[in-house]
Amino acid sequence: MIRWILVGVIVGSTATADVLQTIEMKRHGEVSDFRPGKLGRMFAKLLPRPFLILTVIFMALSFFAFMKLLTVADLSFAVPATAASFVLETLLARLLLKESVDMRRWAGAALVACGVALLAV
């Protein structure tokens, strides 16, 4: 039971972090200069933004919960179980980010959901 609670914490915090990160990066606009110095300056400028600070906090929460999960569950359970974040993130992408999720993406998310469900057997 505890392992599914931890999976829930990991999936919830990963999805929250990814949505916040996506909003902030889309707000910034497309990155077109990939020289390391330019990228470094861009990240330094973006880091103090509230959504990115929250992103780091949620990522840390997700990482600590993953560490804890590894002490109570198999690695071959922990890694695929956290893929449930794909499903939640697809839903959030549709609802919050207004992405148009076509049939193939819903089908992909459904396959991932079935795969995670099989881990419970």
Add this chain to the structure above:
Amino acid sequence: MSRLQFKTRLFTLIVVLTNVLGNTALTVGMKKMGALDSSPLSYMRAIMSPWVLLGITLLILWMFSRMTLLSWADLSYVLPVTSIGYILQAVIGKYFFAEQISPWRWSGTLLIVAGIVLVGLTSPRTTKENA
């Protein structure tokens, strides 16, 4: 093999290996720690152990190598090709940690990879430019 193909394959390999080996080192470290109580102190102690530190270092390298690969390769290429990591991770669980992997767990893992590959076949952008 062109230069682009070569560096793409090289970085794909690095991304998959740092991810899988990072999780593996983290697992070794956490299994050595035994039970974690919920105090922040026990987490700090865990983070300072050599295997966990190695795991974290590899996972940081994973993040940076993935960002580098994404700077020229499509996300819709990176997502499915790196999902082979789920299968490698299961193989490591079975042979390195002697975990019992039931046919259900194998099918679950394969379905997840199938789902990721399917999503990888779609276009990476559905929102308007600079929306």
